Amino acid sequence: MASPTLVAEGQKPKGPKPPIPLSVLTGFLGSGKTTLLNRILKDPSMADTAVIINEFGEIGLDHLFVDQAGDGIVELASGCLCCTIRGDLVTTLENLLRRLDNGRMDRLNRVIIETTGLADPAPILHTVMLHPYLVMRYRLDSVITLVDAVNGLSTLDNHEEARKQAAVADRLVFTKTDLVQDEEARASFDALKQRLQQLNPGARRLDAQANDATVENLFNAGLYDPKSKIPDVAAWLNAEAYEDQQHDHHHGHDHAHGHSQGHHHGHDHAHAHDVNRHSDAIRAFTLSTDRPVPASALEMFLDLLRSAHGPKLLRVKGIVQLAEDPERPVVIHGVQHVFHPPATLEAWPDADHRTRMVFITKDLPEGFVRRMFEAFSGALLPDTPDHQALTDNPLVVSGFTSPVR
Numbered sequence: 001m002a003s004p005t006l007v008a009e010g011q012k013p014k015g016p017k018p019p020i021p022l023s024v025l026t027g028f029l030g031s032g033k034t035t036l037l038n039r040i041l042k043d044p045s046m047a048d049t050a051v052i053i054n055e056f057g058e059i060g061l062d063h064l065f066v067d068q069a070g071d072g073i074v075e076l077a078s079g080c081l082c083c084t085i086r087g088d089l090v091t092t093l094e095n096l097l098r099r100l101d102n103g104r105m106d107r108l109n110r111v112i113i114e115t116t117g118l119a120d121p122a123p124i125l126h127t128v129m130l131h132p133y134l135v136m137r138y139r140l141d142s143v144i145t146l147v148d149a150v151n152g153l154s155t156l157d158n159h160e161e162a163r164k165q166a167a168v169a170d171r172l173v174f175t176k177t178d179l180v181q182d183e184e185a186r187a188s189f190d191a192l193k194q195r196l197q198q199l200n201p202g203a204r205r206l207d208a209q210a211n212d213a214t215v216e217n218l219f220n221a222g223l224y225d226p227k228s229k230i231p232d233v234a235a236w237l238n239a240e241a242y243e244d245q246q247h248d249h250h251h252g253h254d255h256a257h258g259h260s261q262g263h264h265h266g267h268d269h270a271h272a273h274d275v276n277r278h279s280d281a282i283r284a285f286t287l288s289t290d291r292p293v294p295a296s297a298l299e300m301f302l303d304l305l306r307s308a309h310g311p312k313l314l315r316v317k318g319i320v321q322l323a324e325d326p327e328r329p330v331v332i333h334g335v336q337h338v339f340h341p342p343a344t345l346e347a348w349p350d351a352d353h354r355t356r357m358v359f360i361t362k363d364l365p366e367g368f369v370r371r372m373f374e375a376f377s378g379a380l381l382p383d384t385p386d387h388q389a390l391t392d393n394p395l396v397v398s399g400f401t402s403p404v405r
């Protein structure tokens with residue numbers, strides 16, 4: 001007779017429910033969010049999706065509403081659910097879980113939060129990352145940012161929120177490319193693509209008109225591939241995409257490096273980075289090392305970075321080889337000052353065991369972050385403050401004016 005602890009074939013073992021993937025759909029006013037949502041919600045693979053929209057966005061999906069329930073959640077003709085953020089986002093996300101847990105809803109496969117056009121998506125991500133219960137039940141999948149091919153460039157120039165929306169994205173979706181017809185529009189679209197390449201080289205780009213903004217391409221941008229259950233670190237980090245950016249920056253560094261030899265009075269070299277500083281406040285870069293990082297060093301590095309410079313960290317992702325446990329990498333993921341609880345993977349997904357981190361920062365130069373990391377991780381450079389000095393007095397790293405290597 002089978003032991004009662006054995007699970008019959010095909011029956012799911014009892015245990016915590018797998019976290020529900022959660023995506024944020026953002027993009028400036030009129031960029032086509034509702035249009036895209038209406039399209040993808042018709043896809044059969046989007047069944048059992050819940051969409052959370054703000055009051056303003058409600059109108060576009062109206063024709064799909066069939067049933068209004070008491071808790072402000074409506075059922076769409078497609079079988080998906082829709083609710084608006086009336087109280088706060090936490091309550092809305094909790095209400096969805098309550099429905100699922102008390103059986104009023106059979107399945108909840110995915111949640112999409114559509115932001116208002118003017119919103120900075122970071123606080124939405126923080127809501128999930130900071131809440132001790134929600135962070136267990138939901139997992140951040142993708143930030144999808146829509147960019148209007150015609151007006152996108154001027155929107156980026158004129159609106160800080162639009163730049164943040166682009167910088168934080170995992171997926172950048174161009175809309176209205178059908179309207180890019182004449183020479184001028186094509187030039188503007190090319191410039192837009194270049195600008196986005198600087199702001200966020202790692203995001204995958206899709207074109208809504210070319211129909212590559214499919215469910216498959218838009219979602220599953222998180223670390224775990226839900227089909228294989230194997231973390232796809234390379235795709236998630238996409239560190240290679242940052243290489244062109246770094247190439248440009250390194251010209252600046254080489255220059256500064258020459259100056260810094262034999263000097264450690266960084267203030268003499270205040271101009272080393274001015275060109276980059278004024279060209280665009282947002283930068284994207286990677287750090288990597290093949291030296292295992294002590295856990296305490298990682299913790300101090302991240303703590304200092306987020307406490308002193310949190311608002312300047314638009315997005316940080318990384319995989320770290322710890323000195324204490326080099327076979328089990330730690331994954332880090334932060335949006336501004338908020339970091340997701342670090343996750344330990346059971347093994348390295350591929351042969352590349354280096355620590356790699358990608359950063360998108362605003363007003364925080366690469367050289368500064370790099371030197372801080374090198375000081376903490378033990379990869380000391382000549383003439384840089386040592387790690388003990390940094391711990392005692394983090395202000396030793398004087399930031400913008402010091403020479404970069």
Ligand SMILES: Nc1nc2c(ncn2[C@@H]2O[C@H](COP(=O)(O)OP(=O)(O)OP(=O)(O)O)[C@@H](O)[C@H]2O)c(=O)[nH]1
Pocket residue numbers: 027028029030031032033034035036056057060116117175176177178179208209
């Ligand atoms: N030509 C063209 N028009 C589009 C495309 N995508 C959206 N539109 C149009 O652009 C307008 C705005 O689209 P919405 O989907 O309402 O944009 P939104 O981002 O939801 O707008 P807000 O909620 O007001 O921020 C609508 O008139 C759409 O029909 C596209 O790819 N091509």
